[in-house]
Amino acid sequence: MELTQSTISDLLTRLGPGPRHLRLPGDLDPQDLVDLLGDRFGAPRTLVLDGFTDPTVEESGGAALLVPFAGRAVTIRAWAYGDQWVGAGTARDTEGVERPVLVVAHRKVPQPLAVAPGEDVDWLERLRRITGWTGPARRPDADWAEIESRLGTALPSDYKRMVETFGDGAFDGYLGLFQEPWADRGEGGLLVWAGTEHEDQYCWRADGDDPDRWPVLVRSFDGDDLVFDCRTAEFVCRILVDPHHPYTMARYFDTHWFMGYGTGD
Structure with a gap:
């Protein structure tokens, strides 16, 4: 064969x-x-x-x-x-x-319970549940101090937890999680933290001193921008399971996963 x-x-x-x-x-x-x-x-x-x-x-x-x-x-x-x-x-x-x-x-992955208005949610743990992630942390020793020094800014804490937890790969084999954001030289203050095979860019506009309050900005391949007033892990959770989200992946998959790149555990 x-x-x-x-x-x-x-x-x-x-x-x-x-x-x-x-x-x-x-x-x-x-x-x-x-x-x-x-x-x-x-x-x-x-x-x-x-x-x-x-x-x-x-x-x-x-x-x-x-x-x-x-x-x-x-x-x-x-x-x-x-x-x-x-x-x-x-x-x-x-x-x-x-x-x-x-x-x-x-493979059956239980969907997380609905979020009540005003509920304090750990969106990273919610993301683990949505994807059924059971593997060990992929990058627990990421040198964030060195990365943030090179970028000249602190980074959102939930993004850093995502990278530490999932490592290099893509949600649903589609939304690629960058291990280090990169600055969009065409526009000041824009940091790109993920992207898709359709060339959409998922970014933050690095305005303000508190990166945990930066909204997510999606720049589509045709140059249109949409801003979402939520944190990074919450944004990923919502595009995975909310069929009404403008960038939803729930139309294509009922069960979600993270496709890791590189060496398996």
């Missing part, structure tokens, strides 16, 4: 929404399978390594992917994608032979 992205698409179509799994030919390199899925879905989470299951794995972290193997999984990597878990690696069959496997399972 020659592994290509087209082959992967065909295999996932055969599996459907799951839960189902396929045992693949023994001469297939399981690392090639993992690499191709990583190119498509981002950095994976390791559920099983050398026969040892991560003890922190639970339903919200892809545990359903391990059910078909009844303790015989050798190495399983997992990806969250919309309402689906995708897993790949190796497992022993009933005769003890280790073979490459591909597995899918349903």
Whole structure:
């Protein structure tokens, strides 16, 4: 079997929404399978390594992917994608032979409760819940003092928590979170902290001494600007789940996730 992205698409179509799994030919390199899925879905989470299951794995972290193997999984990597878990690696069959496997399972992420008027909300924790994020902090040692010194300004605290928590990647594989904002040289005071594949820029206008009070400004690819009087993490939460938001992603996905780039945990 020659592994290509087209082959992967065909295999996932055969599996459907799951839960189902396929045992693949023994001469297939399981690392090639993992690499191709990583190119498509981002950095994976390791559920099983050398026969040892991560003890922190639970339903919200892809545990359903391990059910078909009844303790015989050798190495399983997992990806969250919309309402689906995708897993790949190796497992022993009933005769003890280790073979490459591909597995899918349903992924359910509970939606957060509605926000009451005037309620004090931790929007970063809300964002973790919306995306079902269970991984460890990706950039807990980010040197914000050095970054802020280089930019000449402090940065919003919830943005820094987002970067520390999620690291390099994109919400719903679409809204890319920049690990360091950059200044728009065409207009003073504008810092760009995220962007989309449609070339929309998500910014702050750095007015005032308190960055936690900076509103979010969206500059679309055609140059139009819209300003939203909310903080960064709240803005991301709202575009993920509010179908009436001008930049909503809720029209396209019922379940949301964060696609991490780079090395998986």
